[in-house]
Amino acid sequence: MARRPVNPPAEGWSLTIPHRLWTELSAHLFPSGGGAVLLAGHAEGARGPRLLAYDLITATNDTDYIPGEYGHRALAPSFVRDAAVRARDESAAYLAVHAHGGLDRVRFSSVDTASHERGYPALRQITGQTVGGLVLTPHAAAGDLWLADGSRTPLAETVIPGGNLLRLRPCPATATPAGPDHDRQARLLGDVGQETLNRLRVAVVGLGGVGSILVEELARLGVGTLVLIDDDTIEATNLPRLVAAGKDDIGLLKTDLAARNAQRANPRIRLIPKATRVEHPEALKELALCDWIFLAADSASARHWVNATVQQFLIPAVQVGVKIPVDSAGYVGQIHTATRIMLPGDGCLWCNRLIDSTQLAIDMHPKAERDAARYVPGVPAPSVITLNTLAAAEALNHFVLAATGLHDDDHDHAAVIHRPRTRQRDLQDPRQDANCRWCTPAGRLGRGDSGSVVQTATL
């Protein structure tokens, strides 16, 4: 098959489809052709409004998808009515989907456009929400949106966060050649790949030993915008693990050190530092506008809030952690690093028992009470820069390859566990609880701004 085009993020309206829904939709549409409706939530994005697909209603051929009056197959009126009623009741956007032949380019036919003009004004009245059509090939997508305010607009891109972070457009993007700074890197990533990194907005939550390395490398890779979240200040015991930190930096905010390093690595970078805890509304607001999140903070609350953002706003993330078990007698257990890919619509951190609810309850208390409950004085956890580097490198390589479409398998998103003492590297597929209220269509998946993460966080 021809290599799929790599498209940098586009300005304008976008649609994000969780990769499992995309797989189901692709199987339904290609190669035989079929009809379906996507239901989608809504959120503001950094480059324009976002539609967040959370459920797929496939039309059964010959009963729901029938020969139309105008020489095309069309969704049956009863199917359209039932889907529109769901869209109205769930305050969701309604997007009718079909496929065309071809690969890299797609556009609506005149028959398609005429049917939109006949049908969508009435459908928009019924649902009171955005309605529209989406036409696909395996490598391209075009959309015609009829907005609730009465206007009409094309869809700029369709994003599928899976093992690769796919972006489909009506036709492949072209890019200007990467500058001399990134010439060597662009020889792997391509000019469009380099341009993709430049247009991405990436968050790093936790700017300690792992986060410090992530920021340095993301800035040097040429990522255009970094959101830096940590409320902590630098202590003497942090110095051996923080990039470019010196004695004079003791007492400095970790966000200030990270911003200084990122600026030095790439003077053109745009930085959004938030010296708050991640659950602060301002930090959550910035997170929800990102294209990718690195979770390098080890608290239960950071895990919970990033997990919620991934699922509710369909933003891919990677959780990076290092575990060094040493008991009071000095016995060293199985050291391991974990790099977990968090994809919307897939088994989340709650499903995989990676958030401790007791710890989370403690984290939600005021600082003095947290400190009293959590710390056993005199027993700080071990931390070593080489192990942080191992975990950070795994996460960064995944990010670069996914963002530029270079992973072999669009579906592979297993966690990578390194056990340096036995030199093992294991892959672990995430599990999903069918009733999870975060990562399933019946839960918060893709619900975006309809109920903020703050309001829905009953623990």
Ligand SMILES: [Zn+2]
């Ligand atoms: Zn068509």
Ligand SMILES: [Zn+2]
């Ligand atoms: Zn879940």
